[in-house]
Amino acid sequence: MATATIDETDGAHLSPGLASRIITLIAVAIPPLGILIVAGSFWGVAVTPVDLGLLLVLYVVPGLGITIGFHRYFTHKSFETSNPVRAVLAILGAMTTQGPVSQWVSDHRKHHAYSDVEGDPHSPHVGFGAGVLGAVRGLWHSHVGWLFSTKGLVVRTRFGRDLTADKLLRVIDRMYFVWVALGFAIPYAIGYSIDGVSGGLQAMVWGGLVRIALFQHVTWSVNSICHMFGRRTYATRDESRNNWVLALPSLGEAWHNNHHAFPSSAEHGLDRRQLDLSAFLINQMERVGLVWDVKRVDVAARLRRRVGEANAD
Numbered sequence: 001m002a003t004a005t006i007d008e009t010d011g012a013h014l015s016p017g018l019a020s021r022i023i024t025l026i027a028v029a030i031p032p033l034g035i036l037i038v039a040g041s042f043w044g045v046a047v048t049p050v051d052l053g054l055l056l057v058l059y060v061v062p063g064l065g066i067t068i069g070f071h072r073y074f075t076h077k078s079f080e081t082s083n084p085v086r087a088v089l090a091i092l093g094a095m096t097t098q099g100p101v102s103q104w105v106s107d108h109r110k111h112h113a114y115s116d117v118e119g120d121p122h123s124p125h126v127g128f129g130a131g132v133l134g135a136v137r138g139l140w141h142s143h144v145g146w147l148f149s150t151k152g153l154v155v156r157t158r159f160g161r162d163l164t165a166d167k168l169l170r171v172i173d174r175m176y177f178v179w180v181a182l183g184f185a186i187p188y189a190i191g192y193s194i195d196g197v198s199g200g201l202q203a204m205v206w207g208g209l210v211r212i213a214l215f216q217h218v219t220w221s222v223n224s225i226c227h228m229f230g231r232r233t234y235a236t237r238d239e240s241r242n243n244w245v246l247a248l249p250s251l252g253e254a255w256h257n258n259h260h261a262f263p264s265s266a267e268h269g270l271d272r273r274q275l276d277l278s279a280f281l282i283n284q285m286e287r288v289g290l291v292w293d294v295k296r297v298d299v300a301a302r303l304r305r306r307v308g309e310a311n312a313d
Contacts, residue, residue: 054207065092067278078266079294094179106160115238122146122223143224184208226256234261234305252276
């Protein structure tokens with residue numbers, strides 16, 4: 001998404017420009033409208049297996065561009081890989097419409113630098129007052145409100161200098177809207193090949209609009225729910241929490257307390273029965289040589305950080 005042009009500050013006193021707000025509004029509002037289109041235009045029409053298949057595949061594959069690419073690789077350098085794999089991860093991540101990789105990474109690195117204190121772009125705990133109303137305001141801000149107030153204000157040369165200096169990523173960032181369009185063109189083309197224009201439009205709704213809406217809200221839930229509800233297994237200076245309900249739809253990102261305790265770990269699901277699809281795929285990519293130097297947390301380090309009996313809220 002477009003971002004405001006700012007000087008060499010944290011951007012804390014600024015707000016996104018008009019163009020950024022409009023683009024963000026479109027990205028937030030249009031996908032849920034896809035669900036309404038399904039309920040209206042396609043009311044009474046059975047959803048085809050192709051539609052559901054496209055929804056699942058295009059939810060997971062570009063989603064892995066965020067979890068494995070934008071987050072674990074580009075933000076935290078949890079492993080090393082080749083330029084072709086880097087390019088694929090950056091393009092897939094852009095297809096989720098969560099912004100160019102340099103913006104996404106810069107925002108997230110600032111979140112870790114100021115997690116749940118003043119300066120965090122999307123903390124639910126800073127500046128919203130006490131009581132139920134304050135909690136609701138904080139939850140709203142961390143889930144979606146920050147997209148209109150603090151998203152993209154980070155100076156990328158401070159939190160993302162390595163990305164802005166990367167020629168490959170600069171090219172991919174400049175073509176951001178091409179990758180967004182590709183995320184709609186792929187399901188349309190598949191649906192069109194099966195059932196003409198109507199099939200293409202229906203497939204684009206499920207494989208484009210609906211899957212974007214679902215994945216965006218799951219991602220935002222890691223910012224909001226996983227900083228308010230769940231278990232704190234490891235000692236951290238913030239309010240990050242593990243939430244098992246979101247583990248599968250977030251592709252492993254909801255083991256958020258684990259992640260904040262060990263940010264560079266390629267594995268977020270550190271304990272038994274903590275499902276982490278992204279870590280599983282990183283392990284498989286390592287086995288076939290697509291990635292290497294994968295960072296993991298040893299048992300001794302985990303034991304030192306455990307808080308005893310995990311607290312549940």
